Amino acid sequence: MDFSAFGLSAPLLKAIAAQGYVTPYPIQEQAIPAILNEHDILGIAQTGSGKTASFALPLIEQFRERKPTRNRYVKTLVLVPTRELALQVATVFQSFSLYLGNRVKTLAVFGGVSINPQMKSMSGTDILVATPGRLLDLIENKAVHLSEVEVLVLDEADKMLNLGFAEEMDRIFALLPPKRQNLLFSATLADDIKAIKAKLLRNPVVISISSDTDETQVELIKQVAYRVTPEQKGPFLRYLIKQQNMEQVLVFVSSVRNADNLVVKLNKNGLEAMALHGEKSQGARTEALRRFKAGLVRILVATDLASRGIDIQFLPFVINYDLPRSPKDYVHRIGRTGRAGASGEAISLITPEDEHHFKIIQKKMKRLVETHETADVNLQGF
Ligand code: AMP
Numbered sequence: 297m298d299f300s301a302f303g304l305s306a307p308l309l310k311a312i313a314a315q316g317y318v319t320p321y322p323i324q325e326q327a328i329p330a331i332l333n334e335h336d337i338l339g340i341a342q343t344g345s346g347k348t349a350s351f352a353l354p355l356i357e358q359f360r361e362r363k364p365t366r367n368r369y370v371k372t373l374v375l376v377p378t379r380e381l382a383l384q385v386a387t388v389f390q391s392f393s394l395y396l397g398n399r400v401k402t403l404a405v406f407g408g409v410s411i412n413p414q415m416k417s418m419s420g421t422d423i424l425v426a427t428p429g430r431l432l433d434l435i436e437n438k439a440v441h442l443s444e445v446e447v448l449v450l451d452e453a454d455k456m457l458n459l460g461f462a463e464e465m466d467r468i469f470a471l472l473p474p475k476r477q478n479l480l481f482s483a484t485l486a487d488d489i490k491a492i493k494a495k496l497l498r499n500p501v502v503i504s505i506s507s508d509t510d511e512t513q514v515e516l517i518k519q520v521a522y523r524v525t526p527e528q529k530g531p532f533l534r535y536l537i538k539q540q541n542m543e544q545v546l547v548f549v550s551s552v553r554n555a556d557n558l559v560v561k562l563n564k565n566g567l568e569a570m571a572l573h574g575e576k577s578q579g580a581r582t583e584a585l586r587r588f589k590a591g592l593v594r595i596l597v598a599t600d601l602a603s604r605g606i607d608i609q610f611l612p613f614v615i616n617y618d619l620p621r622s623p624k625d626y627v628h629r630i631g632r633t634g635r636a637g638a639s640g641e642a643i644s645l646i647t648p649e650d651e652h653h654f655k656i657i658q659k660k661m662k663r664l665v666e667t668h669e670t671a672d673v674n675l676q677g678f
Contacts, residue, residue: 307395321346379406408578428464550618569595623660
């Protein structure tokens, strides 16, 4: 099957081809026709499954038949949990609208940056991608109105709830007109998601897609671990990066402080690195990610929070400098590599203190990770 089977218009098909997409992913096969037919959707899927295009394409197509959007009365509202995801999702909408001239405008809005430019840019916006808090600020400032929204998308709804957005989401729902199409995407179907489902969705088409937490995806990722002492961690990381000639590597740590310290050490040793974590300004986060994606910086050191939902294509290496607390986060982290069918390698550094926890992770994942001793490795000079 190819994308022309969905009956999408020529400018969209041209943009899809320009993105290099040839065959729709499973979630796209199911979601695109259902959304075009104005069904509500419950998608159990994560980043990596192709879910963004699965809703962006039909939602852009809907504008072909719509009357022009009234200024500041957006028609399509996409709520996302993080600033990075807002930018990423808006970019997908924009790249698919490339050949539509000025017909469809998408804007991303999020907190942590000044609100004034966002208020000005709102003019003429058809599709708004927003984090909940900033959206409410913009509504309060009368920069945007939700009374003419025709489609609501909740992307990564589980993370929105985890990050404590439940109350803000409720306030937003109350401002929406009752008659609308609702698309709910979540990695899990936990009880709180079931509650949102019951509240928002009418006879949804349910689509459940295996994702990067799925065994098949994990299969594509080569996993290895190295036993190190806490003192060896730093030198061993530098040894790995240099010895394996890693051109691009995402390194996970457990805290903001560890991220900043590690970046200083790496830079001191001639390895160019930047940090990505929740205490950086939005400008610094966006810039670090942009530079890393563009291949301008070799090493990105991140905490779990900042890494959520980030899509970096063809990232060959992920290193767990600190092991994550939950096995779910482990799988989520290693899923940053081996995306979209590409292979990748995930490396974990295991201190004696981590041994027990690492066993639990492997048990949960139902996979044994090849673990090497490092006593013989000469770390002199690293
Ligand atoms: P997402 O789950 O939306 O974050 O998408 C994961 C990655 O898959 C992104 O880099 C997309 O550009 C890519 N992608 C999505 N759909 C397709 C497709 N049909 N063919 C090739 N790549 C795709």
